[in-house]
Amino acid sequence: MMEVVRVPPFERFYEEHQRAVLTQLRRMLGRDAADDAFQETFLRALRAYATLEHGRHLRAWVLTIARNVALDALRRDRLSSAEVPDLESIDEPLPYEELNRLTAQLPQKERAAVFLRYGYDLSYEDIGAALGSSSEAARQATSSGVRRLRRKEQQ
Amino acid sequence: MTVSPELDRRFRDAAAAEGLLDVAYDLVDTPVGRLLVAVTDHGVCEISYDPDLVREEKHLARTFGARVLRSPKPTDDARRQLDEYFAGKRRDFNLAVDLRPAREFGRAVLEELGRVPYGELTTYGSLAARAGRPRAARAVGTVMNRNPVPIVLPCHRVVGSSGALTGYAGGLDRKRLLLELEGALPAA
Secondary structure (H helix, E strand, C coil): CCCCCCCHHHHHHHHHHHHHHHHHHHHHCCHHHHHHHHHHHHHHHHHCCCCCCCCCCCCHHHHHHHHHHHHHHHCCCCHHHHHCHHHHHCCCCCCCHHHHCCHHHHHHHHHHHHHHHCCCCCCCCCCCCEEEHHHHHHHHHHHHHHHHHHHHHHH | CCHHHHHHHHHHHHHCCCCCCCCCEEEHHHHHHHEEEEECCCCEEEEECCHHHHHHHHHHHHHHHHCECCCHHHHHHHHHHHHHHHCCCCCCCCCCCCCCCCCCHHHHHHHHHHHCCHHHHHHHHHHHHHHCCCCCCCHHHHHCCCCCCCCEHHHHHECCCCCCCCCCCCCCHHHHHHHHCCCCCCCC
C-alpha cells in the first residue's frame, strides 16, 4: 500500500514553493504583473487546499495554478497565448509523465483541468477554485479535454 | 529569486482578509520571551513558549485544519493586549478563546481558570472543586500543564495547597515573573 503523504501546513507549502512560483510567473508575465499573479496563485491554492487528499506533487500542482493565473492575466491583456512558453519549459519535473505526454496537445485550460482531475484526483469544485472558474466550467473543460484525447486516439 | 517582504506581507494579509485560514499565527516578543500566538475564527487557540515553528504548525494543522499561515493582522488584538498586560496597564484580557479541542472536564477547568482574578493565587484543589470534581486536583494539574493559552488563561496563578509554586509548562522562572508582575509575589 502506498504511504499517505499528509498535506503539510500551508505555511510550509508556501515557504517551499514561493520561489518556484515567482520564477515561473516572472518568466511568463514580467516582473510587475508577476507580483499580482503571485498573490492570486497562492490565494487560489489556499481556496482549494482544505480539500487536497494527499501531499504529493504539490509543486506541480501549484505551478499548474500559477500557469493558469498567468494565462488569465495574459488573456486580459489581449496578448496572444502563442507567446506563452509551453509546460515543458518549466524547470521543475512534472509528475505523471504519461499524463503530461498525453495531454500535450490540449488547449491550456482543458489540459490543466484534465491534469487536476486525473493526476490529482481533485473534485470539479476544487478544480474550479484552482482555475478561478465555476465547478461546472471545470467539469466541461475536463470532459471536453477527455473527448479530444479520445478523438485523437481513434485517428 | 526571492519574494520581497512587501509581496510576502501582501499575500499573508490577503489570505486572512479573505477568511481563508484555519489558523493565523505570529510571534510576539515579551518579557517572558518570544511567544507564538495563534488565532482561529473562534478566538485565541494557542500561546506557546519557546516555539518550534515546524512542530507548532503541524500541531495546529492536525487540530484545526491545514490552512495554517503566519499572518500578523488577525493576531493584532491579542498582541496589543499582551503588550498592555506586560506593561502593567491591563489586568483582564478581553479576548475570545478557542477551547474546542479541550474535553469536557478540561474545558470546565479552563473556564474556571479564566475567572481567577489578576494578582490572586488559587490551588489545584480549589479549581477542581469549582469545576465540579473536588477530588481531581491531580487531573487539574494535568489540564494546567496542557493549557493551550497560558497567560490569557492564567494557570500561573494556580499553586500547590502548601503555597509552593509547583510547576509551569513554561518553566518556574516564568511563573514567578508573571506573579511578580501582578504583585502576587514580592519582586525578587
